[in-house]
Amino acid sequence: MRSIRLCAAVVAALLVAACGSSGTTGSGALTWWHNGTSDPLKSLWQSVADGYHAAHPDVTVTVDPIQNEQFQTKVPLALQSDSPPGAYQQWGGGQLTSQIKSGKVLDLTSAVSGWIGKLGKAAEGWQSGGKQYGVPYDRHVVGFWYRKDLFAKADITTPPATMADFDAAIDKLRAAGVTPVAIGSKDRWPDAFYWDYFAVRECSTNVVKQSIEAQKLDDPCWRKAGDDLTALLAKKPFQEGFLGTPAQQGAGSSAGMVANGQAAMELQGDWEPGTMAALTEDKDFASKLGWFPFPSVDGGAGDPGVTLGGGDGFSCTTAAPPACPDFLKYISSTEVQSKLAAAGIGLPVNPDAASALKDATLRQVFDFSQKATYIQTYFDVALPTAVGQALDDAIANFVAGKGTSASVAQSVGQAATGDR
Incomplete structure (x- = not known):
């Protein structure tokens, strides 16, 4: 597969990149939890671990890929134990603040002060109380991925810009015998994208910020x-049996349905082309994909330039060897970030790696994110863990x-009362 060849090809470059990592590393074994359970990310993260070890032989990085949905339960339990992982996937926001209460999340402020500034505002999402507790490696925005061929079949010439346009597109796709929208409601979190987006279209940005702060x-x-x-x-836009459909696991998932031309659209993050690659035999599926932002809502008080998004990052725990902050620096390096961008993993937080986004559609998403008036973090991440989960x-x-x-x-107010 193309993704496997890519990952094999970048190992040598990653080895060189690791040599550019600097700072006090110390020795030890670093256990690393991430959510890259399929290629290209699984192989790429392994090559990152290998590359860092090659440059720092006294540090052994043990990779432990974990299914994305399992992090909600595994991380809180691990932070309550005596043996948490050294580094783990972290989405920042209120979830991070909740995890800090365990006393097991390492304060990185001093260790990263010399280089974290290069990542700009993206790094602020991994701060709490003015201190840095994690480092992002990419940013995300959510929008509609669609099949250009299925839109053409339904005689849809322009992506929907308003909800009226979107409703009309649903009708045209149904009339053409095409399932309009795929959704992975079995995993629940994809449902939240719709409510979240309607919220930022109906509510002003100030109201959203104040409401999240006050819970x-x-x-x-x-x-x-x-x-x-x-x-x-009420328009019935989704596939039959959508409540039992997973988001990303298998060809029958919502991502697989779009990748294989069984549905016309899916509301998902910019990671979706990379996810789809492992779910289809069609090597040219990416050329059939287009993207458009969530439509505007007539009469809504929200800024139509606001987009829903977030990012991925990593935190170190107090059980990690001294090398952990330096390992996160390595992941944020231009060389590694460029490989992530080239593989379609996400939008790089290191600005020097933006040129590595070769896919024209991903470049469109990146340019859109740069022009967005505000990027609202997914509500389940922006809120404390228990409150966000209750909302989802x-x-x-x-x-x-x-x-x-x-x-x-x-649900938010009720959960917040119990969380305090």
Whole structure:
């Protein structure tokens, strides 16, 4: 496969990149948890571990790929134990703040002060109380990935810009015998993308910020978001049996459906082409993909230039060897970041690696992210862990036909009361 050949080819370059890593490393064994369970990321992360070890023979990096959805339970349990991993996948925000309470997340402020500034505002998402507790390796924005060939079949010449356009596209796709939208509701978190996006379209940015900070969604705009989602669900845009469909596991997942031309669209992050690559035999599927931002909502108080997103990063624990901060520096280096970008893993946080985004559609997404007036972190990450999970559960239940617009908004306040 193309991704495997790519990963094999970059090993030598990664070895050279590791040699440029500097700082006090110390010796020891570093256990590294990440969510790259399939190629190209799985092989690429292994080559990163190998490259760092080659440049620092006294540091052994043991890679432990873990399915993305398992992090919600495995990390809190590990941080309560006496043997947490040395480095682990971290999404920042309120989740990070919750994890810091364990006393096991390493304060990186001093160790990264000499170089973290190059990553710009992206690094702020991994701060808490003015201290740095993690380092991002990419940024993400969420939008609609669509099949250009299926849009053409349905005589859709322009990607939807408004919800009225989107509704019309659903009707045209249905009439053409095409499933309009795939969604992996079995994993629940993809449902939240819809509610989150309707929220940032209905609520002003200031209201969103204040509501997240207070952990109270009492402005009427939050209920409007639920009403918008109700209206969309009434259009029946998703595949049959969507509540039992996984997001990223197997050719029958929502990502696999779009990759294999079984559905026209999916609302997902910029990581999706990389995810799709392992789910289809069509080597040319990427050339058939297009992308467009979430449509505007007529009458909404939200800024249409706001996009939903976040990022991926890593934190070190207090059980990590002294080399852990330097290992994170290596991952943020231009050389490694360029390989991640070239493999379609995500949008690089190191600006010097942006030129490595060879895919024209991913470049479009990157340019859009640079022009966005504000990038709102996914609400389940922006909020404390328990509160964000309660919101995701309420949204998933709502999509399944249980609950109301009011109950989704109320779930945050109820969970926040218990979290304090």
